[in-house]
């Protein structure tokens with residue numbers, strides 16, 4: 035009776051719905067979860083322990099501790115080409131999740147339109163809704179390797195368009211936008227005067243020797259881009275809940291003001307650990323990437339060996355997004371059937387927007403054994 039219309043109308047997560055179903059089965063092989071299966075590297079865990087031992091357990095500045103923002107400034111300049119920034123351009127957030135919500139609260143007014151490519155990480159739609167803005171989905175297609183096109187964006191532009199969300203590498207499609215594509219998208223943002231929220235948590239997991247490009251680093255894009263990133267996937271730190279946003283100082287200072295109302299600050303020992311994550315050895319991330327290369331081969335080849343299934347090679351991230359439409363059932367029906375008959379947990383493509391119909395998402399942040407066994411079980415089923 036006291037639940038708000040906002041809460042009642044916020045869309046539920048299709049991913050969580052699948053996990054709730056999976057909880058009723060034994061011996062499940064979980065390819066549903068979007069989380070690295072590696073432990074957080076020991077140097078990072080130790081640095082949190084040291085912070086706790088030193089009693090670093092109090093509130094920090096809303097924007098995050100200065101040493102972490104300085105370390106992020108170095109990282110963003112060195113790796114992402116976001117040069118010429120100062121700590122006033124960076125805010126530390128509770129994961130990329132809060133980074134996106136806070137960005138939307140800061141740059142949109144109720145009724146503003148936010149273009150969201152679909153299939154995409156399902157939270158975007160819920161986050162736009164929470165901020166009181168209107169999500170405008172733009173479908174991407176398998177024939178374009180799920181890359182968003184400038185033509186498709188132009189079709190939905192209105193005078194209310196305030197933001198375009200991009201996510202490269204993409205969850206769930208694995209699409210990685212090229213520099214040329216990003217230049218075109220950037221020109222459009224400048225011409226029609228809208229912001230870009232560029233969500234980049236899978237930047238370290240790109241296959242085939244290609245480089246990650248941050249749209250915020252492209253010429254003339256300062257002021258148009260909020261670059262969002264996270265420690266969750268790069269350092270297998272999903273539970274530590276640390277992300278960050280880089281953007282112009284006027285927007286970031288407003289985000290810092292709003293942060294007080296969200297969480298005041300990110301938990302303190304996690305922030306100290308993140309300094310070591312950035313400044314310490316990056317070997318663990320490289321090893322994770324090497325494992326994803328092996329697992330990607332296994333899962334894509336395995337899926338393509340199944341009757342009526344075809345799967346593009348994901349360009350980045352750790353998700354395979356096979357086309358299951360030739361099975362002549364909805365993606366939800368297929369996901370439920372694979373769970374019920376083979377105990378293989380996947381996520382229906384429709385959990386990522388209506389344009390995901392005909393596809394499933396399978397995470398290959400799972401062990402080689404789990405992937406091999408899942409393919410064997412599906413071979414028996416299909």
Ligand SMILES: Cc1ncc(COP(=O)(O)O)c(C=O)c1O
Pocket residue numbers: 068128129130131132155201204205233235263264265266272275276277
């Ligand atoms: C595309 C994308 N953005 C953001 C997030 C949120 O990450 P975090 O754990 O940093 O909140 C996820 C998590 O799965 C994601 O896939």
